[in-house]
Amino acid sequence: MTTEPAIGGEETLRTAIAAELGRARHRSIALTESVDDSDLTRQHSPLMSPLVWDYAHIGNQEELWLVRDVGGLVPLRSDIDELYDAFQHARADRPALPLLSPDEARAYVRGVREKALDVLDRTRFRGRRLVAGGFAFHMIAQHEQQHAETMLATHQLRMGEPVLHAPAPPSASALPETTEVLIPGGPFTMGTDTDPWALDNERPAHTVFVAPFLLDTTPVTNAAYAEFIEAGGYRRREWWTETGWAHRSRAELRAPLFWESDSDGSWWRRRFGVVEPVPADEPVVHVCAHEAEAYARWRGRRLPTEAEWEKAARHDPIDGRSRRYPWGAAEPTAEHANLGQRHLRPAPVGAYPRGATPAGVHQLVGDVWEWTSSVFRGYPDFAAFPYREYSEVFLDSGYRVLRGGSFGTDTSMGRATFRNWDHPIRRQIFAGFRCARDVSPGEWA
Ligand code: AVJ
Ligand code: FE
Numbered sequence: 171m172t173t174e175p176a177i178g179g180e181e182t183l184r185t186a187i188a189a190e191l192g193r194a195r196h197r198s199i200a201l202t203e204s205v206d207d208s209d210l211t212r213q214h215s216p217l218m219s220p221l222v223w224d225y226a227h228i229g230n231q232e233e234l235w236l237v238r239d240v241g242g243l244v245p246l247r248s249d250i251d252e253l254y255d256a257f258q259h260a261r262a263d264r265p266a267l268p269l270l271s272p273d274e275a276r277a278y279v280r281g282v283r284e285k286a287l288d289v290l291d292r293t294r295f296r297g298r299r300l301v302a303g304g305f306a307f308h309m310i311a312q313h314e315q316q317h318a319e320t321m322l323a324t325h326q327l328r329m330g331e332p333v334l335h336a337p338a339p340p341s342a343s344a345l346p347e348t349t350e351v352l353i354p355g356g357p358f359t360m361g362t363d364t365d366p367w368a369l370d371n372e373r374p375a376h377t378v379f380v381a382p383f384l385l386d387t388t389p390v391t392n393a394a395y396a397e398f399i400e401a402g403g404y405r406r407r408e409w410w411t412e413t414g415w416a417h418r419s420r421a422e423l424r425a426p427l428f429w430e431s432d433s434d435g436s437w438w439r440r441r442f443g444v445v446e447p448v449p450a451d452e453p454v455v456h457v458c459a460h461e462a463e464a465y466a467r468w469r470g471r472r473l474p475t476e477a478e479w480e481k482a483a484r485h486d487p488i489d490g491r492s493r494r495y496p497w498g499a500a501e502p503t504a505e506h507a508n509l510g511q512r513h514l515r516p517a518p519v520g521a522y523p524r525g526a527t528p529a530g531v532h533q534l535v536g537d538v539w540e541w542t543s544s545v546f547r548g549y550p551d552f553a554a555f556p557y558r559e560y561s562e563v564f565l566d567s568g569y570r571v572l573r574g575g576s577f578g579t580d581t582s583m584g585r586a587t588f589r590n591w592d593h594p595i596r597r598q599i600f601a602g603f604r605c606a607r608d609v610s611p612g613e614w615a
Contacts, residue, residue: 180294180295183295183303183304184290184291184295184304187290187304187307187308187311188287188290190307190308190311190582191283191286191287191290191307191310191311191314193311193580194311194314194315194318194580195279195283195314197314197315197318197511197580198224198225198228198279198314198317198318198321201221201318201321201322201325201334202221202222202225202272202276202321204325204333204334205221205325205328205333207271207272209221209328209330210222210225210272211265211269211271211272212265213262213264213265214324214327214328214329215324215327215598216261216262217261217262217327217596217598218261218320218323218324218327218598219261219264219320219324220264220265220269221321221324222269222270222271222272222275223254223264223265223267223269224317224320224321224324225272225275225276225279225321226250226253226254226269226270226274226275226278226279227254227256227317228279228313228314228317229275229278229279229282229283230250230251230254230282231254231310231313231314232279232282232283232286232310232313232314233245233246233247233282233285233286234251235300235306235309235310235556236282236285236286236289236290236306236307236310237282237285237286237289239300239306240289240293240300240301240306240307241285241286241288241289241293243285243289246278246281246282246285247278250270250278253267253268253269253270256559257559257563286307286310290307293307299555299556300556303366304366305366305367306556308366308367308582309367309369309556311582312367312369312580312582312583315579315580315582315583316583318511318578318580319511319576319578319579319580319600322334322511322578322600323578323598323599323600325442326428326441326442326598327598328443329443330443331443332442332443332444333442333443334442334443334514335514336511336512336513336514337512337513338513338515339508339512339513339515339516339517339518339521339577340517340521340522341517341518341521342451342518342519342520342521343520343521343523344520344523345519345520346387346388346519346520346526346530346531346532347387347530348387348530349386349387349388350384350385350386350387350607351384351385351387351529351530351531352382352383352384352529352609353380353382353383353384353385353478353481353482353485353529354382354487355379355380355381355382355383356379356380357377357378357379357380358377358378358380358480358481358484358485358490358492359375359376359377359378359484359485359491359492360375360376360377360378360477360480360481360492360549361373361374361375361376361549361587362374362375362492362587363375365494365585365587367582367585368585368587368588369560369561369588370552370553370554370555370556370560370561370562371546371548371549371552371560371561371565371589372549372587372588372589373549373552373553374549374550374551374552375492376549376550376551378477378481380475380477380478380481381608381609382609383474383478383606383607383608383609384606384607384608384609385474385478385482385531385604385605385606386471386604386605386606387526387530387531387532388453388519388520388532388533388604389453389454389516389519389533389537389538389540389602389603389604390453390454390462390465390602390603390604390605391450391451391452391453391454391519392437392448392449392450392451392452392453392454393450393451394454394465395426395454395457395465396437396448396450398464398465398468398469399424399425401468403464403465403468404418404423404424404425404464406468408467409464409465409467409468410460410463410464410467411460411463411464413460413594414459414460414461414463414464417458417460417595418460418461418464421595423458423460423461425437426439426454426455426456426457426461426597427456427457427597427598428440428441428456429448429456441514441515442514449518451518451519451520452515452516452517452518452519452537453516453519453533453537453538453602454538454602454603455516455538455576455600455601455602456597456598456599456600456601457541457597457601457602457603458541458594458595458596458597458601459473459541459570459594459595459603460594460595461597462541462602462603463543465603465605466603466605469605470607471605471606471607472543472605472606472607472608473541473542473543473603473605473606474540474542474543474604474605474606475542475543475544476542476543476544476571476573476589477544478542478606479534479540479542479573479574480492480573480586480587482496482527482529482531482534483495483496483527483531483534483535483573483574483586484496484586484587486528487529493586494585494586494587495525495535495584495585495586496525496526496527496531496534496535496586497524497525497526497527501581502525502535502536502581502584505522505524505525506522506524506525506535506536507522507525507533507535507536507537507575507581507584508521508522508533508536508537508577509535509536509575509576509577509579509580509581509584510577510579510580510581511577511578511580512577513577514577515577516537516538516576516577516600516602517533517536517537517577519532519533520532521533522536534573534574534586535574535575535584535586536574536575536576536577536579536584537574537576537577537602538574538576538577538600538601538602538603539572539573539574539575539576539579539590539599539600539601539602540572540573540574540601540602540603540604541570541572541594541601541602541603542570542571542572542573544570544571545566545568545569545570545571546564546565546566546567546569546570546571546589546591547565547566548561548562548565548566552565564591568593568594569591569592569593570591570592570593570594571589571590571591572590572591572592572599572601573586573588573589573590574586575588575590576599576600576601577600578600579600
C-alpha cells in the first residue's frame with residue numbers, strides 16, 4: 171500500500187523532509203569542516219574512504235536519485251559517477267583516484283542540494299512508488315546520515331588532536347531491576363509493510379516464531395569485558411569458534427580496538443583523540459563478532475539471533491503487535507536513547523530508563539550497535555527497492571546483522587526494524603553486544 175497524503179499533509183511532509191535533509195547536511199558539514207584539507211583527502215585507515223570521498227559520494231547519490239531520477243533534470247556532473255560508485259573502487263584505493271578537491275566537492279554537493287530542493291518543491295508524493303509518501307527524499311537523507319556515521323568512524327581512526335566535541339552523555343539514573351529477562355515464546359511480526367521510511371531489507375512484515383529465551387537487560391559493559399580478558403579470554407581457545415580463533419590468531423587480537431593496557435594492568439582507550447581510562451559502566455565498543463561470541467561462550471551465554479533481538483525490541487505481549495521503538499511509538503528524544511552523535515561515546519548502562527521496553531530491557535536502541543548471531547539475509551519475499559546495491563548484493567554473503575544503532579547513528583534510523591550489516595571481523599564500527607541464553611528445562615516454568 172502506498173500512502174497518499176492529503177494536500178495539507180503534503181506540505182507538512184515537504185517541510186519535514188526539507189528539515190531532515192538540512193539536518194543531515196549540517197552534520198556532514200560539521201564532520202568535514204572540523205579538519206583541514208589534508209585530513210579530508212588522506213587515508214586514515216585502509217578500511218575507510220577519505221572523508222572527501224564520502225562527502226562527494228553523498229552528493230552524487232542525491233544527484234542520481236533526486237535530481238536525475240525523481241526530478242528528470244539533466245546531470246550536473248555525469249563525468250564523476252564512476253568515481254563515486256562504491257562498487258567501482260575499494261575503499262583502500264579511493265585516495266589514489268582523481269577525486270574532487272575539498273572545495274570542488276563542497277561546490278558540487280551545494281549545487282546538487284539546490285536542485286534537489288527545487289525538485290522537492292514541485293514533487294507530488296503520489297503515483298510512482300519511488301516518490302509515494304516522499305520515500306526517495308527520506309532514503310537520501312538516511313543515506314547521508316549513514317555516511318555521516320561512517321565519517322565519524324573515520325574520525326575515530328584519525329590520529330592527532332581532538333577536533334570533535336560534545337557534552338558527556340547522561341549518567342546512570344536507574345539500573346534495570348534484573349540482569350536478564352524472559353522473552354516469552356510464540357509468534358511476532360518481524361519487519362514492516364507500513365513504516366514509510368523503512369528500506370527494502372526491513373520488508374515485508376512476516377510472522378516469526380521465537381522460542382522462549384532470556385535476554386540481558388543491558389549491553390555488556392567494559393568492566394565485564396575486562397573480566398573476560400583477565401580470565402584469559404584471548405588465550406583460551408575453548409571459548410572461540412574455529413573461525414573466531416583463526417581470526418584472533420591472525421589479527422593478534424588482545425583487547426577491543428583502541429584499548430591499551432598500562433603496566434599496572436589498567437586499561438586506557440583512545441576516543442576521538444582523547445586518551446582516557448576505560449569507563450567501567452559503559453557498553454563495550456569496537457569489538458568484532460568473534461570477540462562478542464567468545465565473551466558470550468565464556469559467560470555460558472550466546473548472542474541473540476536477529477529475530478530474538480527484534481522481538482525483544484518490538485513485541486507487545488498485551489496486544490500482540492510490533493511497536494516502532496522499544497519504548498513505543500514516540501519519536502526518539504534525548505531521554506529515550508543515545509543516538510545522533512549528541513555525545514561522542516556510549517552512555518553508561520542505566521542512563522536511559524525511559525527508553526527501556528515494558529519488560530525492562532534497556533538501551534536496545536542507541537549507544538552501540540549490537541552484534542547478532544544472524545547472517546544478513548532477505549526476509550521471505552524480499553524485493554530490492556529501489557536499487558540492488560543497497561541490500562540485495564550483500565544478502566547471503568556472510569555479512570553479520572547488527573541491530574539498534576549507536577551513539578553515532580541518526581535518530582531517523584533508530585526504528586527497531588532497521589538492519590545494519592558488516593563483516594564479522596570488523597571493529598572500527600561502533601559495535602558492542604548483549605548476551606542471550608536458552609531457557610533451561612524447569613527454569614521460569
Ligand atoms: C548499511 C551501513 C552497511 O555503509 O555500507 C551507504 C549503508 N549503503 N551507502 C554501508 C550504505 C550505501 C551501508 N550499511
Ligand atoms: Fe553510499
